[in-house]
Amino acid sequence: MTSDEALQLFRETGALLNGHFLLRSGLHSREFFQCAQALQQMPIVERFGRAIAEQVKDLGATTVVAPAMGGLVIGQEIARQLGLRYIFVEKENGSLVMRRGFKLSPDEKVLITEDVVTKGGRVQETIDIVESTPASIVGITVLVDRSGGNLEFNYPLKSLIQMNVETFDPDNLPADLRESPAIKPGS
Secondary structure: OOHHHHHHHHHHOOOEEEEEEEOOOOOEEEEEEOHHHHHOOHHHHHHHHHHHHHHHHHHOOOEEEEEOOOOHHHHHHHHHHHOOEEEEEEEEOOEEEOOOOOOOOOOOEEEEEEEEEOOOHHHHHHHHHHHOOOOEEEEEEEEEEOEOOOOOOOOOEEEEEEOEOOEEOOOOOOHHHHOOOOEOOOO
16 A cells, blocks of 8 residues: 555545644644544555555564554554554553553564654653563554654654644644634544
8 A cells, every 4th residue: 555545545534634733742733634534444444454564564573562542443453464462551640551461571572553643752652661661662653654754763663654744833823723723633
């Protein structure tokens, strides 16, 4: 699957929104990827999962770890496609934590999977959690990299779609965004 084909699926499912959005990072944007709209269709989940699995199959991952909520569906599908173990981290008191008895052992090679990144905060939180265990990280996958490839993690990053989506500080909004209320649709 090419980036253009993936982007078309986001458009067809109504998952690529236009307007004035407040992102989890605190930045504002005219575009928003509501991945849940695309990922409610299992045939699309399977196609996205297959495309990402193909990109990372040679990393040698044994376990996929995804941050809730955004990475849950695609993380599970990538793990299924690769025949790997799958776990997730979730919010507790505002921070991501590993719960539910999940543990990582020294022989596990972790692939971190998220739906969309702009500044990569949730991915970094997940990295920090995995690095606090004896497991090792072999890579990171995302459906959409909104940074245009500008994110730097200490691990290989693969994305299905890489876009440089314009974002704005709340104190430096263009006139059209200042004139409309920001919507926070959730990720």
